[in-house]
Amino acid sequence: GAGVSQTPSNKVTEKGKYVELRCDPISGHTALYWYRQSLGQGPEFLIYFQGTGAADDSGLPNDRFFAVRPEGSVSTLKIQRTERGDSAVYLCASSSLAGLNTGELFFGEGSRLTVL
Amino acid sequence: GDSVTQMEGPVTLSEEAFLTINCTYTATGYPSLFWYVQYPGEGLQLLLKATKADDKGSNKGFEATYRKETTSFHLEKGSVQVSDSAVYFCALSLYGQNFVFGPGTRLSVLP
Numbered sequence: 001g002a003g004v005s006q007t008p009s010n011k012v013t014e015k016g017k018y019v020e021l022r023c024d025p026i027s028g029h030t031a032l033y034w035y036r037q038s039l040g041q042g043p044e045f046l047i048y049f050q051g052t053g054a055a056d057d058s059g060l061p062n063d064r065f066f067a068v069r070p071e072g073s074v075s076t077l078k079i080q081r082t083e084r085g086d087s088a089v090y091l092c093a094s095s096s097l098a099g100l101n102t103g104e105l106f107f108g109e110g111s112r113l114t115v116l
Numbered sequence: 117g118d119s120v121t122q123m124e125g126p127v128t129l130s131e132e133a134f135l136t137i138n139c140t141y142t143a144t145g146y147p148s149l150f151w152y153v154q155y156p157g158e159g160l161q162l163l164l165k166a167t168k169a170d171d172k173g174s175n176k177g178f179e180a181t182y183r184k185e186t187t188s189f190h191l192e193k194g195s196v197q198v199s200d201s202a203v204y205f206c207a208l209s210l211y212g213q214n215f216v217f218g219p220g221t222r223l224s225v226l227p
Contacts, residue, residue, distance in 0.1 A: 091160070110159065
């Protein structure tokens with residue numbers, strides 16, 4: 001497809017388990033963002049990649065959260081030892097270099113994570 | 117740090133009513149300002165933007181003007197439709213890097 005693809009769309013896990021969330025950005029988009037959205041809240045910034053490197057990871061809440069983008073395309077958000085407070089919708093967005101100057105972030109539909 | 121404040125929702129209007137959703141921001145420097153919209157069951161998408169003071173962004177009948185003196189970027193539409201029912205997010209970005217979003221305002225338009 002032409003848009004940003006996120007998998008899984010829904011993930012239910014137990015407290016303490018490890019989860020991976022995948023984002024497949026629009027082809028050719030060099031910038032990739034991860035956000036977290038809790039119910040009734042706006043997206044909260046987690047991490048931003050420019051190419052393969054994390055340009056800004058200041059939004060990651062603690063060292064249980066980690067993200068990679070090894071080939072500058074697909075990215076994986078990894079959460080270790082999940083806690084109930086991690087339950088949220090995790091959003092991925094991508095942008096071309098030109099898009100960064102115009103604010104054209106293209107969002108996926110999100111991965112809803114529920115930690116029981 | 118940088119932040120965005122929006123009027124609380126939900127906002128419920130009748131079709132063809134006038135819409136205003138207030139947005140104010142706090143930022144170091146001169147950010148670009150945006151409105152994103154999330155329709156039911158869909159991802160967020162850019163509605164309109166303004167990159168400098170006094171710029172007016174417009175799209176699909178919506179407008180917002182970048183007011184530096186009041187640090188505001190209020191969203192307006194003269195005549196809303198049922199299809200405008202969605203959640204609207206005001207956002208800012210400095211240098212095209214981290215985008216900071218407001219909490220969102222849910223709009224319901226009744227026929």
